Amino acid sequence: MSHPHPELGRPPKLPKGGLRVTPLGGLGEIGRNMTVFEFDGRLLIVDCGVLFPEEEQPGVDLILPDFTTIRDRLDDVEGIVLTHGHEDHIGGVPYLLRLKPDIPLIGSKLTLALIEAKLQEHRIRPYTLEVTEGQRERIGPFDCEFIAVNHSIPDALAVAIRTPAGMVVHTGDFKMDQLPLDRRLTDLHAFARLSEEGIDLLLSDSTNAEVPGFVPPERDISNVLRQVFAGAQKRIIVASFASHVHRIQQILDAAHEYGRRVAFVGRSMVRNMGIARDLGYLRVPPGLVVDVKTLDDLPDHEVVLVCTGSQGEPMAALSRMANRDHQIRIVQGDTVILASSLIPGNENAVYRVINGLTRWGANVIHKGNAKVHVSGHASAGELLYFYNICRPKNLMPVHGEWRHLRANAELGALTGVPKDHIVIAEDGVVVDLVDGRARIVGKVQAGYVYVDGLSVGDVTEASLKDRRILGDEGFISVFVVVDSTTGKVVGGPHVQARGSGIDDAVFTAVVPKIEEAIAKSAADGVAEPHQLQQLVRRIVGRWVSDTYRRRPMILPVVVEV
Secondary structure (H helix, E strand, O other), X not given: OEOOOOOOOOOOOOOOOXXXXXXXXXXXXXXXXXXXXXXXXXXXXXXXOOEOOOOOOOOOOXXXXXXXXXXXXXXXXXXXXXXXXOHHHHOOHHXXXXXXXXXXXXXXXXXXXXXXHHHHHOOOOOOEEEOOOOOEEEEOOEXXXXXXXXXXXXXXXXXXXXXOOEEEEEOOOOEOOOOOOOOOOOOHHHHHHHHHHOOOEXXXXXXXXXXXXXXXXXXXXXXXXXXXXXXXXXXXXXXOOOOOHHHHHHHHHHHXXXXXXXXXXXXXXXXXXXXHHHOOOOXXXXXXXXXXXXXXXXXXXXXXXXXXXXOOOOOOHHHXXXXXXXXXXXXXXXXXXXXXXXXXXXHHHHHHHXXXXXXXXXXXXXXXXXXXXXXXXXXXXXXXXXXXXXXXXXEEEEOEOHHHHHHHHHHHHHOXXXXXXXXXOOOOEEEEEEOOEEEEEEEOOOOOEEEEOOEEOXXXXXXXXXXXXXXXXXXXXXXEEEOOOOOOEEEEEEEEEEOOOOOHHHHHHOHHHHHHHHHHHHHOOOOOHHHHHHHHHHHHHHHHHHHHOOOOEEEEEEEEO
């Protein structure tokens, strides 16, 4: 198995007749999925998603792929193929189209409807090409065939990309539910047909590669939900992804059966479910869904609320309910259902929300204590079965953390893919398919790009480090006025602390040290304000470290008069 090396340099020029594959996100992480394919100077992008921030990224709203490597080549982009409508696959599209709004978007009906609604908020009207399974489209030099795959959102597609360099198949996110709620199976016959033609490189979903066996069918959830609804005495509050149409359908069916009304809470949930209903993907009995403002007129045992926040997102409705920061107040006897799996890295945030809800008296049902969710990604048994059908000549695991990619690679090897034909890459690692072999040839920039409010890319790792220090240790400000002629202190030093747990009064001990250091500096002929600020920072920082074993941020200000 080939793998990236830390000393990888810039990739060489792509050999004539070769196909280049550059993942800009989704490898080594769950989210931010984006892959760029290049042939004969033209580019095709598959997916452009976002990653949601973790606790060590305070203040960050979203994390985007790094577009640097294609920013100067946007005129070469033939289109963006979107495999399905989840945020980790479409959330970055508005930010890419800000750079060039006329890049065509190619996807299924629901996927395009979801991204078009999102782009409206960014005031972008995209060029779109709606495709369906079995359809084949020429997109520049890329001959793309779209294949139905089953996932936790309707209308998901895999894509087979044919070029003179060979055929590449990108699965997108998929599983092989044999009893799907929408009766739309993963098209194994199509994959077998592609196998007969010859799959030169397979990019395969790795998320559940460590999980043995097969994913249970979605319809198993329905009976569990009915049991929860039958036993609930007061309101039922369901937290789900805003795009999980299948799960919301099961909630609506159970609510209808038990005589409850449903209200959607949160802008993204209301928007997405409205789109799914209008396009026929969500069946809503008349009178079942009501506006959240009318719930006060209904008894608690007739109410179901469907909201976002199943991953513990701080600003999502469920988190705010747990923190008593939402108009909907959790009361003793409410039932809360977290209808989703845990995305790696979100565990602490989710359990914090569960504890908060439980504190106010809610009965919290989640994947850990009831079967209220099944994954949308193929487990090891399904992947083995899939590889035996596809028989790829080269395999490149995608969509997963390192442990998932490794496990997926091992499954491929078990089914007969030669180990030296299995490429384990990471974001930015460039893979060329030349003469039937996939090899790592270099690496390009593919770091995190942070969205913070209206700011995109302005927040850096250094900024986040400062934020973490401020959050953990607080800051100390020092204000000093010096004579511009003599360099002597004529005002201050005034020292104040915020968030550090250190009382301002104790800084009288460090004031003489600051004055002494500035006086010595002036005697040595050093009186430039910036240099004095660095001097003050060192004096105060050393004193705080020696006295309190703390490292707050030191903010010195030196003014000349």
